[in-house]
Amino acid sequence: MTGSILFEAIVFLAGAIICVSIAKRLGLSSVIGYLLAGVLIGPYVLGFIGQEGQDILHFAEFGVVVMLFLIGLEIEPKNFWNMRKTILGMGGIQVGGTMLLSYILFAALGFDWKVALVISMAVALSSTAIALQTIKEKGLMNTTFGTSSFSILLFQDIIVIFMLGFIPLLANSEHKTSTENHSEHANLLENLPVGLQTLAIILSVVLIIVAGRYLIVPMLRKVAKTGVRELLIAAALLIVFGISFLMEYVGISPALGAFLGGVVLSNSEFKHELESTLEPFKNLLLGLFFMAVGASINFIVIAKSPLTIGGILLAIIVLKAVVLFITGHIFKLKLDQKLLLTFSLAQIGEFAFVLLSFAFGLNILEQEQMDMMLVITALSMSITPIISMINERLILPKIGTKESIKRPMDHIAKSQKIILVGFGHFGSTIGRFLRSHGVEATILDHDSNRVDFLRKMGFEVYYGDATRLDLLESAGISEAKIIICATNKLSVSKAISKIVKEKYPHVEFMIRTKNRYDAYELLNLGHQNIYRESLETSLTLAKDVLSKMGFRKYTLTRQVQNFIKYDEDSLRRLASEPKREDDYIFKAKKELEQQEKFLNEDFKRGVVDYDNHWDSEHIRKALENPNTKK
Amino acid sequence: MKKILILFSHPKFEKSRVNQALVNHIKDKEQVTIHDLYEEYPNFHIDVVKEKELLSQHDIIIWHHPFYWYSCPPLMKQWMDMVLEFNWAYGPEGNALQNKTCLNVITTGGSREVYCSEGYNSFTIRQFLRPFEQTAILCGMTYFPPFAVMGTHTLSDEDLNDYKNNYGKLIDLLQADLSINDFDNKSFLNDIPQLKAT
Structure with a gap:
């Protein structure tokens, strides 16, 4: 019976599922769970698997x-x-x-x-x-x-x-022949x-x-x-x-x-x-x-x-x-x-x-x-x-980089605490701008070199895995007003939001996302403050292209604002649509279709037609033909 | 030759037939700087230091703008609020603009007839322009009457052509040191004999 492939598969899969989920629940690495499962099903404990190991x-x-x-x-x-x-x-x-x-x-x-x-x-x-x-x-x-x-x-x-x-x-040399046994390496x-x-x-x-x-x-x-x-x-x-x-x-x-x-x-x-x-x-x-x-x-x-x-x-x-x-x-x-x-x-x-x-x-x-x-x-x-x-x-x-260094908090941090998760390129810009306004965010990061550097710069930084509730708690999540997830990992943002929302529902979330799809997921989890990293930068670039081609900057600036608003609205509308296919290739295809749909809608709106302010053309027309209204 | 700074502000220049004609006609003149405020500061974030430098480098300041709701477009008001600083443009030590010349060049949809106590706009252009006039006076500048292109909604191409040529001539006159005594109490620079002559 142990020889059957089906049986072995069942043993391995069941062992993995049981042991790894226990290991994860205990906060251990999945590797430990797998190893333990192997020992259990191996020849010396339960004996499901023999020497074929x-x-x-x-x-x-x-x-x-x-x-x-x-x-x-x-x-x-x-x-x-x-x-x-x-x-x-x-x-x-x-x-x-x-x-x-x-x-x-x-x-x-x-x-x-x-x-x-x-x-x-x-x-x-x-x-x-x-x-x-x-x-x-x-x-x-x-x-x-x-x-x-x-x-x-x-x-x-x-x-x-x-x-x-x-x-x-x-x-x-007399053993040379035995190499032949090793044909798979030969x-x-x-x-x-x-x-x-x-x-x-x-x-x-x-x-x-x-x-x-x-x-x-x-x-x-x-x-x-x-x-x-x-x-x-x-x-x-x-x-x-x-x-x-x-x-x-x-x-x-x-x-x-x-x-x-x-x-x-x-x-x-x-x-x-x-x-x-x-x-x-x-x-x-x-x-x-x-x-x-x-x-x-x-x-x-x-x-x-x-x-x-x-x-x-x-x-x-x-x-x-x-x-x-x-x-x-x-x-x-x-x-x-x-x-x-x-x-x-x-x-x-x-x-x-x-x-x-x-x-x-x-x-x-x-x-x-x-x-x-x-x-x-x-x-x-x-x-x-x-x-x-x-x-x-x-x-x-x-030793080394400690999880935290206690530092007396100034009055702003005390009254309105901000927690910033992730201090890479994205997070550091946020942190610098907040700091230029006298707002010292409490930073969580898992790169100890960065953490030490930030501490030298005088930031209050906690070192470690931000999805751990105890670390968030020592960083002061209980009295925080806002938590900023500036990490580029959706899984991390989701994990944080899950544990924090449960225990500290008053904390407001502001989350960076990579793209629409991540934004959909977060919207469906009930988040409202979602910042797509690609949206405004790409529009700024497009705006500058059009400006170099001769379009007027002020009009473009207004159009960009319109576009953002329109895109945000459509994002929220589409998020409520039934769940999309997860397979990447189909997702990509779907994305192209969607882009096309947006472009068509843009086309229908007309490029500047709806933006009639300060345009005296229509007044002139109305004055020329007093009978036609508008 | 005097140096002229034209502070041009139009939120939708690309759609303005009249202003395009006016600006294009004078833009290549020597010693004339056209400073396109809406193109320069699309986010209304005015670089005050740069603006002050520009002002210092010129002798004549022209506020060139469409006459929206009896005033200027918002970015130009923003410009005035930010650039004309206390103790720089006005105030006890504010003499940076002393003895410069200042005027408005405006375009209006309504014709000249409707800007009077009998017309539906009730007041004259000069009355509506009082805030600009007083601003110039407080900054120690000489305020000239406006050059106005009026009735733009019904303006024929020939009339527009006359206006733009006159604008060009006005610039030449200003650069050749037109003085306040030449106006003879005219309400508009359009009416001075040097321009009327043609």
């Missing part, structure tokens, strides 16, 4: 590939190029330092030098899946800590290619000289870049024209599968290839469609991956030598943490950013599974050594989210 793990690693593709989509080639120093510097120090220390550790424990070397390679790599998923979940991707973590992980993705190439050199180029291998790798990277521009984008255009939604999903998956296949073929990490593919496509018009299409696959596959990690924890191995394993696990985490902390220090991260980095990357990553089983296949490792290391890897992956949580809840609030 390893296979599932391998399959679910595809989630990591999709995730890196999606991250690539968010990084434009120019930005990627700007990151090269951080990638090489931080990544190099982290991998080099960790390998050195862990080699010393394992050599000291009496392991053969080859074994110690392989293990130190495995230890140096962190888990892209766990670290990035957690970072993205908390919305910290754009902080110093986020980019540092990402740079290190990317470097690891690159270095793993060399590790996989290097390990066979450690194997004794590739086309294995028998080629190193120079040609490198050339092939470079060629395939170039191929991805060229194909992205001249093959994939035209294909997506064709697909989009058909208007068939499934085709787009198929195309998106085809791209990721294709890139992964090519990369495995030449022996590069598929995740790295997918990342490159994403970067190439980040400038294309399909960026958002690819994102929204692949997002659910990524999430499910990653969930599956985490569950498989949980299920693969071998409790029998642990039971045999709990002290050794516990000791080594602790030693590795401390060792990795120390190296990460030093790396952060060299690159001048702030203390709390350093701590975040230290704890989020201190685990051994999924590449260890690959490296270790590869080395085992080459007879470098013994079964026992591999089992032990696999358990330690899985355990370390399970523990780090918990350590990170302890860091955030207990350590960070006490």
